[in-house]
Amino acid sequence: METTINEIADGVFRLSTFVPDANIMFNQFVVEAEQPLLFHTGPRGLFPLVSEAVARVVPLDELRWITFGHVEADECGAMNRFLAAAPDATVAHGAIACIVQVNDLADRTPHPLADGEVVDLGGRQVRNIDTPHIPHGWDAHVIYEEQTRTLFCGDLFTRFGESEPTTTADIVEAALAAESFGAPTALTTTTASTIRQLSQLDIATLALMHGPAYQGDCSKALLELAEGYALLCDPA
Numbered sequence: 001m002e003t004t005i006n007e008i009a010d011g012v013f014r015l016s017t018f019v020p021d022a023n024i025m026f027n028q029f030v031v032e033a034e035q036p037l038l039f040h041t042g043p044r045g046l047f048p049l050v051s052e053a054v055a056r057v058v059p060l061d062e063l064r065w066i067t068f069g070h071v072e073a074d075e076c077g078a079m080n081r082f083l084a085a086a087p088d089a090t091v092a093h094g095a096i097a098c099i100v101q102v103n104d105l106a107d108r109t110p111h112p113l114a115d116g117e118v119v120d121l122g123g124r125q126v127r128n129i130d131t132p133h134i135p136h137g138w139d140a141h142v143i144y145e146e147q148t149r150t151l152f153c154g155d156l157f158t159r160f161g162e163s164e165p166t167t168t169a170d171i172v173e174a175a176l177a178a179e180s181f182g183a184p185t186a187l188t189t190t191t192a193s194t195i196r197q198l199s200q201l202d203i204a205t206l207a208l209m210h211g212p213a214y215q216g217d218c219s220k221a222l223l224e225l226a227e228g229y230a231l232l233c234d235p236a
């Protein structure tokens, strides 16, 4: 296996490792700034590959922020290994998530993010948007990078297989097809409406965790995904 690096927006780097046994890719993102941010750590088993790739973008000990879409092995399994390698780094996650998960799981006290909170990385800002139960647990959130208009949308639009670093081709069909494998998305009464709210952001790039970075009509893709989930919830 190897981890590839692509700059998908100005100062936003996508690190991607395809795992053949699982037939899925695991992506992390590094945001260059005075206070560099890592979104997703990858699972513990990928730490040697992912940390080496991060270090090609920014020295590990200069990482300042570590965050991830939700608490799950592929999103944050290597969190404590990164905390050990980056002494000045702080984990940032949703406030509720910190109470129920990260305060206990992380080796250093995390920073609880309020819904809508903006973190100044120095030269660029990222905004926290809580998205409870999207895709799974109540701790879920996404991060919007305001300068490049990149939405780090975690497991939204998850697909299987390998894909190119960026695309403008449809990402909705593959995402809805992936629901047949274990129903990964928690379909609730607020799933579609929360995703429709995300579609109102001015998004240039949807940074997928398991798939290509999408640089087509992002609002339309989110609306179509919301519609697809609404139909799965209520086929009638």
Ligand SMILES: [Fe+2]
Pocket: 070, 072, 075, 135, 136, 155
């Ligand atoms: Fe997940």
Ligand SMILES: [Fe+2]
Pocket: 074, 075, 154, 155, 209, 210
């Ligand atoms: Fe994931």
